Structure formats: structure tokens, C-alpha cells
Amino acid sequence: MTSRTNVPGNEQVADPGADQKREALTESGNLDLVGILSSIEETAYAWNLVSGRIEWGSNAAAILGVGDLARIATGAAYHALIAPENLKDRLQVFSGGVATDRVRGVPYRVQYRITPGGPRSWKTIRVEDHGRWWPGADGHPIHARGVIRIIDDHYLEQQRQLVRNDFDELTGQLNRIRLTEALGSVLGRIEREPQSCGFLMVSVNNLAVINDTFGIATGDEAISEVARRIRGKLRGGDIIGRYASNKFGIIMMKCGPEALRVAAERFLKVVRDSTIKTSAGQLSATISIGAVVIPHQANSVQDAVNFALRALDAARSQRIDCFVLYEPLPGGESVRVRNRTIANNVIEALDDNRMRLVLQPMVSAKSGKAEIYECLLRMEKPDGQIVPAGEFVPVAEQLGLSRLIDRRALELTIALLKKHHDLVLSLNVSGLTCSDKEWIAALRRLSDGRKDILSRLIVEITETVAIEDLDQTINFVDTLKEFGCRVAIDDFGAGYTSFKNLKLLNVDIVKIDGVFVKNLANDSSDRIFIKTMIDLARIFGMETVAEWVGDEHSVKHLTDAGIDFMQGFYYGLPIDAADYVSKKP
Structure with missing residues (x-):
């Protein structure tokens, strides 16, 4: 009986069966996949982690600069070219998880340096390696397919610029511009495919006091941790972004009023129930939440934001961490009548x-x-x-x-x-x-x-x-x-x-x-x-x-x-x- 270890690249293991044999890369029709990959400095591979063998695209030797594909024909041989400080990152992708999805597999993405001329070579290149691995019966990876791309300083700067353009630097969530653009896209989609969604505005209570007492850096830590906790309680497809210094916007897909209340309670609880570890010590924080149902209560980005903020103000006015769903008054005329009545009562009370x-x-x-x-x-x-x-x-x-x-x-x-x-x-x-x-x-x-x-x-x-x-x-x-x-x-x-x-x-x-x-x-x-x-x-x-x-x-x-x-x-x-x-x- 054969056996294997969980170390990627182990070559001393027999092929467990025909159903686990590697899948060769193929070209479809007249589409020159290898040529396309070469033009963007990419190559592909299929790796059988059981046998340790790697099948490379025919352009791999030229793209990676290794001269002969035989030099990287196994996982162990390829790993020998990875810079020591990065090897753990790549190994962790394949040895650090267990999965059950044998159809879609598990996605991965990792960056590292390799030395094409061997460990003693001065020449190094940086690559991005991304793909999917599939598990065996025990949940550990037995097969992987991926693409390796050469990346340079220009590419890295482009990636950093994309992150800056899309994401808030402190929390890693969407920034205000991208959040409102996402809200606009959701509203546009609703016009084509009617459904009920929600937009929540969340604020961290008493952030000013944290800043005043412990410093802005500690306040930033609290903001970042609150965002992380809320993010962890979102469903797939929901969107969170930082709207202002202490405010987050959340787009809840396919979510009616009652579901919004349930979600809001989940967010309130995850922030309230445990302290936040900061450089100044353990702190507690609470949040307040205002929400609006779209498109029933708001059918534009401006209305959705304004109504959610109005509901948030109502929540904050109660001076406890709570959730308030926007409740529009019956109509503009009703508002005018109510305000006119109050004004008349005040003036009469002053006069009398x-x-x-x-x-x-x-x-x-x-x-x-x-x-x-x-x-x-x-x-x-x-x-x-x-x-x-x-x-x-x-x-x-x-x-x-x-x-x-x-x-x-x-x-x-x-x-x-x-x-x-x-x-x-x-x-x-x-x-x-x-x-x-x-x-x-x-x-x-x-x-x-x-x-x-x-x-x-x-x-x-x-x-x-x-x-x-x-x-x-x-x-x-x-x-x-x-x-x-x-x-x-x-x-x-x-x-x-x-x-x-x-x-x-x-x-x-x-x-x-x-x-x-x-x-x-x-x-x-x-x-x-x-x-x-x-x-x-x-x-x-x-x-x-x-x-x-x-x-x-x-x-x-x-x-x-x-x-x-x-x-x-x-x-x-x-x-x-x-x-x-x-x-x-």
C-alpha cells in the first residue's frame, strides 16, 4: 500500500489512480494560448502533488529563464529556486488548509522571488503565482493548476495604485468613492432585476473620546477593528466601505426590512460583546446603525445615503448602541402641516x-x-x-x-x-x-x-x-x-x-x-x-x-x-x- 505526506513537492509517492492523473494543458482550436501567455509574460502549470510532477506550458523555460524545463519538473526542484524568505509563503498555500470542494477547488494567490540560475545566482525575478488546488479524500491538496506571471516595479506600482484608488488605506474596505459607485451599480441592477436591498450607515460611537484620551493612533486601531468585525459578519455578495472618519456604509443584497434588523443586531453584538485590543490596552466600543430599504424607500444614491444618515442620527440620539430603520413621514404635506402646527403652538405659548x-x-x-x-x-x-x-x-x-x-x-x-x-x-x-x-x-x-x-x-x-x-x-x-x-x-x-x-x-x-x-x-x-x-x-x-x-x-x-x-x-x-x-x- 502506498502512502504520502502533506509536504508539497514530495517525489517518493506513487500515483494513486487514473482519476487523479494530471491534466495536460491543451490548446483549443486555433487559439494560441501559449502565445497569448508569452505576450503578457505568463506561463501555466499543472502540478500533481501526489507524484510531485509538474507539467509546464511550453513557454515556461523562456518566461522563467531556467533554460531547461527538466530543472523544474518537480515541486521540490521548483521550490529549490524560490528565495528562502518566500518559500514558507508558497508552501503554506498548499500545506496550510483542508477542503472538501472537489469540484471548484480552493483558490490561491502568492508572490515570491525565484533565482532562475540556482540558489547561488545573483539574478532574481519576482513572480505572482495564482490558481486553484483540489483536495483528496482527506481534504489535503492532491492537484493544482495555476499561472505564474513575471511582475516588476511598474506592475507593483500599478497594483498599489489600484488599491489606493479602490480601498481605504486604514481599514482595507472600499473607499467612499467606490462605495457610492457600488451603490449606484446596485440601484441600476435593481431596475433590471427587481429585488429588495438595504443600505446601512454605521458609526463608531464616541470615537472623539478615544482619540482625546488615548490618541488618534488608538482611535484608528478601534476603527480598523470594528470594520474587520463587521466584515466578518457579512454574507457573500454584501459590500462594506468607509464613508467618513467614523462611518461605514454597508450594501446588503437581497435583504428586506426584517433581514436588515437581524443583520444589524449581528453587527451590534459583534462589536459590543468583546473588547478591542489596542496599543493603549483593551478598549470597548459600540456602534449605532441607520438603514434604508432600496428601492422602496430610496431610488437614488443621494436619497439612499441621506436617508440612511438621517436614520443614523436618530439612532445616535438615543445614546445607546442601537439600530433605526428609516421611516419617511406620510408625505411632504404632512410634514408641513405638522411643522406649522408646532410653530403655531410655540408662538401662542410664548404670547400667552x-x-x-x-x-x-x-x-x-x-x-x-x-x-x-x-x-x-x-x-x-x-x-x-x-x-x-x-x-x-x-x-x-x-x-x-x-x-x-x-x-x-x-x-x-x-x-x-x-x-x-x-x-x-x-x-x-x-x-x-x-x-x-x-x-x-x-x-x-x-x-x-x-x-x-x-x-x-x-x-x-x-x-x-x-x-x-x-x-x-x-x-x-x-x-x-x-x-x-x-x-x-x-x-x-x-x-x-x-x-x-x-x-x-x-x-x-x-x-x-x-x-x-x-x-x-x-x-x-x-x-x-x-x-x-x-x-x-x-x-x-x-x-x-x-x-x-x-x-x-x-x-x-x-x-x-x-x-x-x-x-x-x-x-x-x-x-x-x-x-x-x-x-x-
Whole structure:
């Protein structure tokens, strides 16, 4: 009985049977295959790994420069010409895998150097070797057919250029241009062959904090690993590309709404469930996903991208890793009616003095007492129903009503400060107010310029608003501080502000986004982030506030980390401003 080893090129093995005999290369009709291969500096071979024999194309000696094909008639003889540093790469192609597909075989592609004149020769050439191998009964390769091509520096540069043109350098996925081109091609194919597909937009949450805390290189490692994990969960035919710094686009072929949800959960889970190993240590990351069904919800590249981004924004606004499928409103007229109704309600509430403030306490970590209250706006309907700001402020901002709302909120806040001399209030303002000279004038007029009032007012600017026009925000902050007010950056960590920008802004307080606080007791990476942010804020002379504090364990972790203030439902629901009772006469 004969036997064989798994080492490619072993010549001491008998042919196992006629069904495994080598297949000779042939020419078909008048087509000169050898001539075609020679013209592009290629040659072909068929290798029987059981017997070790290689059948070469008749042009192989000339293409490879070996003089006599007898010199490379076996696998072992050919391997003797491969540069020692590359031999392992070629051997690994044939000895490193097991397969069961005896029909299609297993594809391979490898590059290496050979010395046609033998190991002691100075002349070397670089080749690309690609083909397929077929397994025997035990799954190991017994036969291979391939093509070897001479490659030079010009060829290698062409390959590198192709990679640069098609793929993102950091992640190895399609770049933005190729991703949108692929999406366009898919939409074109759908027109000819109707089917439902999906386009997902994925973002890595809180990448700015990783960059700020550990450096951009560590952030790049996180991006690359997230892309690798998502890629590993795609089906055959699905496409992923890097759309922006922390965003990926995914084209899901033949995929309806429910299948999109299942796939999204798969992506969320693979990123969430294990930490990411980086040069800075083990980190955890999460993603948010927005998706659109094509062509049912979008039949152009622009609509598909815009709607997926809109859904992604909705997912990110929930401040947890989640999936949101785009839901178009019933029609343009419905949108106009809804917006007009909200606008009318806001204007009527302003005219009828039906805007209300509720106060949410910020509790000192040292004293355990509420030392600051954040003013939260509510709108009272004529029937007495109370509407939270989230239901009307976004539309009001789009329609240019946020200035009016901010001025009314300022009036209510200053009135409270005048009424209660022990009260310290924090007031949010919109992006438009940062450039509103009338708001500044109203602040001076309502307070009468009194330092005892202005010193008890903290103005909060959201992180994203702060960096939209940094110079304008700096001027706004400087003006407030000249009045004697303090300034806070709200939702820090949700966007892309760095501590360098905070220093330029010269703010007094940093409010840490609640996404880092809600799982503090169970997530060590969040504890590291918060500790780092607190330490950096202290270096810059800034106080810190933790939002979304919901349990006693979080209180302990935050206190141990050195937080100055805590805010959240653990300390109770916001109280109506009219119910506040002064602690001092």
C-alpha cells in the first residue's frame, strides 16, 4: 500500500489512480494560448502533488529563464529556486488548509522571488503565482493548476495604485468613492432585476473620546477593528466601505426590512460583546446603525445615503448602541402641516406666557446637597398638558424660533434668580443664540448688570454647537465671563471637541455625556474614560458634572473618581420652578 505526506513537492509517492492523473494543458482550436501567455509574460502549470510532477506550458523555460524545463519538473526542484524568505509563503498555500470542494477547488494567490540560475545566482525575478488546488479524500491538496506571471516595479506600482484608488488605506474596505459607485451599480441592477436591498450607515460611537484620551493612533486601531468585525459578519455578495472618519456604509443584497434588523443586531453584538485590543490596552466600543430599504424607500444614491444618515442620527440620539430603520413621514404635506402646527403652538405659548421651567438638581459630590439647578423648558398647552422640550425645540430651531424660545427661557431664569438669592441656575442656549446680540443685550437689561445675579448664572452650550463656529463661540463665552457668568460645555464626549478646544473656549464646567455614566458600574472602559476626563478637566481648572446618574453604584464610582457634581434621576425627578423653596430668607 502506498502512502504520502502533506509536504508539497514530495517525489517518493506513487500515483494513486487514473482519476487523479494530471491534466495536460491543451490548446483549443486555433487559439494560441501559449502565445497569448508569452505576450503578457505568463506561463501555466499543472502540478500533481501526489507524484510531485509538474507539467509546464511550453513557454515556461523562456518566461522563467531556467533554460531547461527538466530543472523544474518537480515541486521540490521548483521550490529549490524560490528565495528562502518566500518559500514558507508558497508552501503554506498548499500545506496550510483542508477542503472538501472537489469540484471548484480552493483558490490561491502568492508572490515570491525565484533565482532562475540556482540558489547561488545573483539574478532574481519576482513572480505572482495564482490558481486553484483540489483536495483528496482527506481534504489535503492532491492537484493544482495555476499561472505564474513575471511582475516588476511598474506592475507593483500599478497594483498599489489600484488599491489606493479602490480601498481605504486604514481599514482595507472600499473607499467612499467606490462605495457610492457600488451603490449606484446596485440601484441600476435593481431596475433590471427587481429585488429588495438595504443600505446601512454605521458609526463608531464616541470615537472623539478615544482619540482625546488615548490618541488618534488608538482611535484608528478601534476603527480598523470594528470594520474587520463587521466584515466578518457579512454574507457573500454584501459590500462594506468607509464613508467618513467614523462611518461605514454597508450594501446588503437581497435583504428586506426584517433581514436588515437581524443583520444589524449581528453587527451590534459583534462589536459590543468583546473588547478591542489596542496599543493603549483593551478598549470597548459600540456602534449605532441607520438603514434604508432600496428601492422602496430610496431610488437614488443621494436619497439612499441621506436617508440612511438621517436614520443614523436618530439612532445616535438615543445614546445607546442601537439600530433605526428609516421611516419617511406620510408625505411632504404632512410634514408641513405638522411643522406649522408646532410653530403655531410655540408662538401662542410664548404670547400667552405658557412656557414653564422645571429644575433638575446638580448635587455636589462633597456636600451631597443640590448646589446648582439646571433649567429645563416645558410648554403648557391651553388644556394644561405639559409638553417636554424635545417635542417642539428641534422643529422650532429649524424654523428659526429658537431665539425667541431662548429669550423667554432667559426671562424666566433671571426672574427666578432675583426671587431666590440662594439659587444657582444653569441655562441651555441654542446655536443661534451664540450669535444673537439681542440675547446678550437682554441678559444685561434683565439682570440690571448686577454681579450678585450674573455670578449665579451658568450658561450651557452643547459640544456640537461649540465647534460649529469656534471663533464665534469664543467671543460669546468671553462676553458672558466679562459679565460674571460661568460657562459649561454640555454633553461632552458626544461629539468631536478636544480638551484643546475647551481650553481655547475657556469654559468653567464640563458636563460629561450620560452615555459614559449609565453603565458605569459594569463597564470598566467607561470608568477609565470618566476618570481621564475628570483628571484632564482638573488640570485645565474646570469643574465636572456627570449626567444620567441613575444608581448608588455610579455615585460611588464617580465620587471616587473625583467628580464635582452629579445629575440624574437617582436624585429625583425635576421639580416645577414654582415649587422651589429658598433655603435662605
